[in-house]
Amino acid sequence: FRASDPGTHFWHSHSSLQRSDGFFGGLVIRLPPELDPHRHLYDYDLSEHSILLIDWGERTSAETFAFDFHGGSASSPTTVLVNGLGTSEKGPDMPFPVFKVKAGKRYRFRFAYNGISNCPLHVSVDGHSLMMIATDGRNFEPVEVDAFFIFSGERYDFVLKTKQGVKDNFWIRFKGHGRCTGYLIQAAILSYEGTSDRKPEGKVTYSNTVETDSQRVSASKLPDERFNPPVQNLSTEKPRTVxxxxxxxxxxxxxxxxxxxxxxxxxxxxxxxxxxxxxxxxxxxxxxxxxxxxxxxxxxxxxxxxxxxxxxxxxxxxxxxxxxxxxxxxxxxxxxxxxxxxxxxxxxxxxxxxxxxxxxxxxxxxxxxxxxxxxxxxxxxxxxxxxxxxxxxxxxxxxxxxxxxxxxxxxxxxxxxxEIPRPPKGFPTCGSxxxxxxxxxxxxxxxxxxxxxxxxxxxxxxxxxxxxxxxxxxxxxxxxxxxxxxxxxxxxxxxxxxxxxxxxxxxxxxx
CATH class of the missing domain: 2.60.40.420 (Cupredoxins -  blue copper proteins)
Structure with a gap:
């Protein structure tokens, strides 16, 4: 085929549930530098900075499908894989994926999300802002953000400007929302040149909140009072659509x-x-x-x-x-x-x-x-x-x-x-x-x-x-x-x- 559609893409199977079991991969088509309207915004566009995500579970997709629609209970992914790597509370202690950078440079990162379930991801990089420049293979006017959401099938490109004179590692954080709200987390490491691949400081948690002037309240210490409002004949029926x-x-x-x-x-x-x-x-x-x-x-x-x-x-x-x-x-x-x-x-x-x-x-x-x-x-x-x-x-x-x-x-x-193109002579046929x-x-x-x-x-x-x-x-x-x-x-x-x-x-x- 002619690579005429530049940008960040990914390929995958559309047969049954093969995509969710791993039959997919990345596809990047780069414009010549003189045709790229954002080329002046970054110094490097490296293949190793293309990131392909997938929400991953413990079961095969066929098993998960059966549980969701025939078993009476919904199952959710247990982790997110970043270029095939990632840790999980229920799995073995695997290494975090590492992305190398040099201080004082500008890097173009390309993200694609092969999401399987209703689990959009919130993406951020500790200590760095992100200049968003493209989505789904199309350029747009640059906008600087602290984080972004990515849904299944979407692709986003951003430019990350590294800090001057720094030799340290930083977390790249992924937090699940939708069906995965409150529990699904994953991380990768942004590693500056001259440092080891050691983990950055701080834990990878879902909230990442900082406790500031908080007050702890124990429910057992609250007064036990009962209120009986004068409501009679209150119907408990609730209409539903089945x-x-x-x-x-x-x-x-x-x-x-x-x-x-x-x-x-x-x-x-x-x-x-x-x-x-x-x-x-x-x-x-x-x-x-x-x-x-x-x-x-x-x-x-x-x-x-x-x-x-x-x-x-x-x-x-x-x-x-x-x-x-x-x-x-x-x-x-x-x-x-x-x-x-x-x-x-x-x-x-x-x-x-x-x-x-x-x-x-x-x-x-x-x-x-x-x-x-x-x-x-x-x-x-x-x-x-x-x-x-x-x-x-x-x-x-x-x-x-x-x-x-x-x-x-x-x-x-x-x-x-x-008007519809015809297949070449001798093109294979298929059917049931x-x-x-x-x-x-x-x-x-x-x-x-x-x-x-x-x-x-x-x-x-x-x-x-x-x-x-x-x-x-x-x-x-x-x-x-x-x-x-x-x-x-x-x-x-x-x-x-x-x-x-x-x-x-x-x-x-x-x-």
């Missing part, structure tokens, strides 16, 4: 197609339609084509949105309730983040549409940052825009491994017919292998409804249909998408012009 806890987009759990649509699109309907819950729809669906109310029943298909080449597309991502943060990742594109707003109360699609029509959701139309992975927060609205100018089929999914495995994903098709007896049943399916039930059941048994797990809450992201018809040759400024209602706008919801 539905498949599938982590979905637009209430749809997406399958991966059995064959790659880019190279074998014509194979998918014939092979895959027998697995669908709604066979009459064909292999592909979205919330505009499903006949069922997917908020009440489990809808499963190859979730696909289709755009004409050159369309300007806006996704309004709505996370209804106070649940987990979903880091959403788009293949094939960087997108502009034009709005992010938290409401701190539950939302509905209609309430968001109403606020948008009244101009209450402001969009940033100048210098909107580029990302390809973005944390969609709970009870919030996040709006992204991109131009559908990359013909083909692209995956859009939650980067929390188990959420994507449960179907929180969709395919974005850009272009039609001959069907035993002879199942082929026989599938042929008989056309003869009657009873045989249709048999064929669907047999085929589903062979290929393994995902089953929804009943939970006490639902994690939902809804996306309203708008399409602005344009040509590939339109000026870039069109992408960031204010939105006006009416012309060529389609609303779709993604849950």
């Amino acid at each position: 539905r498949p806890n599938n982590h979905q987009l637009n209430y749809i759990s997406s399958y991966l197609p059995p064959s790659p649509p880019l190279s074998q699109l014509e194979d998918i309907p014939q092979v895959f339609r027998f697995m669908l819950q709604f066979p009459s729809l064909g292999a592909f669906c979205n919330n505009k084509t499903v006949a069922e109310d997917c908020s009440q029943v489990l809808c499963q298909c190859v979730h696909l949105l289709n755009f004409d080449l050159g369309d300007i597309v806006e996704f309004v991502l709505v996370s209804f309730t106070n649940t987990v943060v979903h880091p959403m990742h788009m293949h094939g594109h960087s997108f502009r983040v034009v709005a992010m707003r938290s409401f701190y109360h539950d939302l509905t699609v209609e309430s968001v549409k109403s606020m948008d029509r009244k101009g209450k959701i402001h969009r940033r139309t100048s210098k909107a940052p580029y990302k390809d992975t973005l944390a969609v927060h709970a009870q919030a609205v996040t709006i992204i825009r991109f131009r559908a100018n990359n013909p083909g089929f692209w995956f859009f999914h939650c980067h929390i491994e188990f959420h994507a495995e449960l179907g929180m994903a969709m395919i974005l098709q850009e272009g039609q017919g001959r 292998w069907t035993p002879h007896h199942v082929k026989t049943v599938l042929v008989k399916e056309q003869q009657g409804a009873a045989d249709a039930e048999t064929s669907t059941g047999s085929y589903g048994t062979i290929l393994g249909v995902l089953i929804g797990v009943i939970g006490s809450a639902v994690i939902i992201i809804v996306v309203l998408f708008l399409v602005f018809r344009g040509r590939c040759g339109d000026k870039q400024s069109v992408l960031f012009s204010p939105i006006k209602g009416g012309n060529s706008i389609r609303y779709n919801s993604l849950s």
